[in-house]
Amino acid sequence: MHSLINHFRIAGLSVTTGSVRRNFIADGQANGIPLAQLERIAKTIGLRDRMVAASNVTALDLCEDAARRLLSEMNLDASSIDAIIFVTQTPDHSQPNNASLLHGRLGLSKSAFAFDLALGCSGWVTGLHQAALLCAHGGAGRVLLCAGDTLSRLTNIKDRTADPLFGDAGSATIVERTGQPNPVHFVLGADGKGAQSIIVPAGGARQPAGELTRVEEPDASGNLHHDENLHLDGAEVFNFSLREIPPAIQSVMQQAGYTSAQADALVLHQANKFIVESVAMKVGFTKDKAPAGIVEKFGNQSSASIPCALIDALGDTLSQKSLKLVGCGFGVGLSWAAFAGEVGPLIIAPIQPYPVSK
Amino acid sequence: MTDVTEKQFRALQAEVDVLAGAVLDTPLASVPQWDSLAVLLVITHFEHVYHVMITGAEVRACSTPRDLIKLIPDAS
Numbered sequence A: 001m002h003s004l005i006n007h008f009r010i011a012g013l014s015v016t017t018g019s020v021r022r023n024f025i026a027d028g029q030a031n032g033i034p035l036a037q038l039e040r041i042a043k044t045i046g047l048r049d050r051m052v053a054a055s056n057v058t059a060l061d062l063c064e065d066a067a068r069r070l071l072s073e074m075n076l077d078a079s080s081i082d083a084i085i086f087v088t089q090t091p092d093h094s095q096p097n098n099a100s101l102l103h104g105r106l107g108l109s110k111s112a113f114a115f116d117l118a119l120g121c122s123g124w125v126t127g128l129h130q131a132a133l134l135c136a137h138g139g140a141g142r143v144l145l146c147a148g149d150t151l152s153r154l155t156n157i158k159d160r161t162a163d164p165l166f167g168d169a170g171s172a173t174i175v176e177r178t179g180q181p182n183p184v185h186f187v188l189g190a191d192g193k194g195a196q197s198i199i200v201p202a203g204g205a206r207q208p209a210g211e212l213t214r215v216e217e218p219d220a221s222g223n224l225h226h227d228e229n230l231h232l233d234g235a236e237v238f239n240f241s242l243r244e245i246p247p248a249i250q251s252v253m254q255q256a257g258y259t260s261a262q263a264d265a266l267v268l269h270q271a272n273k274f275i276v277e278s279v280a281m282k283v284g285f286t287k288d289k290a291p292a293g294i295v296e297k298f299g300n301q302s303s304a305s306i307p308c309a310l311i312d313a314l315g316d317t318l319s320q321k322s323l324k325l326v327g328c329g330f331g332v333g334l335s336w337a338a339f340a341g342e343v344g345p346l347i348i349a350p351i352q353p354y355p356v357s358k
Numbered sequence B: 001m002t003d004v005t006e007k008q009f010r011a012l013q014a015e016v017d018v019l020a021g022a023v024l025d026t027p028l029a030s031v032p033q034w035d036s037l038a039v040l041l042v043i044t045h046f047e048h049v050y051h052v053m054i055t056g057a058e059v060r061a062c063s064t065p066r067d068l069i070k071l072i073p074d075a076s
Helices: A024-030 A035-046 A059-073 A098-106 A123-137 A192-197 A234-256 A273-282 A302-318 B002-015 B036-050 B056-060 B065-070
Strands: A002-005 A008-017 A020-023 A049-052 A083-087 A113-117 A142-149 A169-177 A184-190 A265-268 A323-331 A335-343 A347-353
Touching: A002 A123, A002 A234, A008 A059, A008 A123, A008 A302, A020 A024, A024 A035, A035 A273, A035 B036, A059 A098, A059 A142, A059 A169, A059 A347, A083 A098, A083 A123, A098 A113, A098 A142, A113 A123, A123 A142, A123 A169, A123 A184, A123 A302, A123 A323, A123 A335, A142 A302, A169 A302, A184 A234, A192 A234, A234 A273, A234 A323, A234 A335, A234 B036, A234 B056, A265 A273, A265 A302, A273 B036, A302 A323, A302 A347, B002 B036, B002 B065, B036 B056
Parallel strands: A008 A347, A083 A113, A083 A142, A265 A323
Antiparallel strands: A002 A184, A008 A169, A020 A049, A142 A169, A184 A335, A323 A335
């Protein structure tokens, strides 16, 4: 689906990461994997460090920290927020939703609307689309979009293909209605037939968690996981990324009238360096215009990875002036969401771990 | 035809590092580090060179590099 939304802007961005640093090489060696093999994977996939959440810290806590720091940086009062959208696959509870919990924690107005979007890596762009709709057509003047996950909790340490990939983070984005025209194009899509490629089989209503859902079994490659773990078919996800994402990006760029030369940057969901570089190359972006270094600092941060890439790679520029940006999130669902338009200048609260070590 | 197969295999070896020491009929199961990353590199090679998207399941169903070459369109 193509969607053109006008009269909104991204006014502020912040990201809070987990506070525990994990190193791919050190963890692999501790698991008895030869150094040469680890270095080959580290170099090709772009794995080095990742920041995971301390025990008892959830995506709600990470997003609350990001939101509080951003509101403070922007000198905004929580009462000025008309709606809160929380994008997560790792909510505190099956009910109530995280948006309501954060609404309460931040003390938002009772007239502020609160809902969750159950999405992962495509979720920040999808959430931006929803926030933009609320501003442009839904009566909201200011929306707080929170997007984040603690996926590192869902992987099995004995699953050497999935466990080393994920970091934990929460992001906060302030989206505002403006009087100025600022057209942003979106292309959103889904392939539900691929749902099994990224799945946590148990713990929902279909297969409630229990003793039997925690029995570990090896997959074809000998990696161990149980039904409450995140199961990731890396080859299928890679295939999906190369098949569906370049056409979605080309489509949104065409709608916006951008060429890869005219756009200032392509900001992709930071799944891993290999996927980001493969997709960027297919749509004609040079490496210097398609940031790919987020994963080796923080890990795959699910829906927080695009805001993290925006701050890490482009934050200094975006706080000064506007850039013609193209972005795309893609993953669990399977689903994707791309955007193209001018972003900035905006206010940034820096990337910071939570809790901050004393 | 054999020359073509050899040539295609050498191109594959250049991008899939772990196949460097293999020959066409080496069992893939015996190749050290024939892992999920190697599968990704094979998919990428097919995409780059032949502009076809093969699946992880197709790659994993292959027993030898010769089977991989058979996945190339128009290859017999």
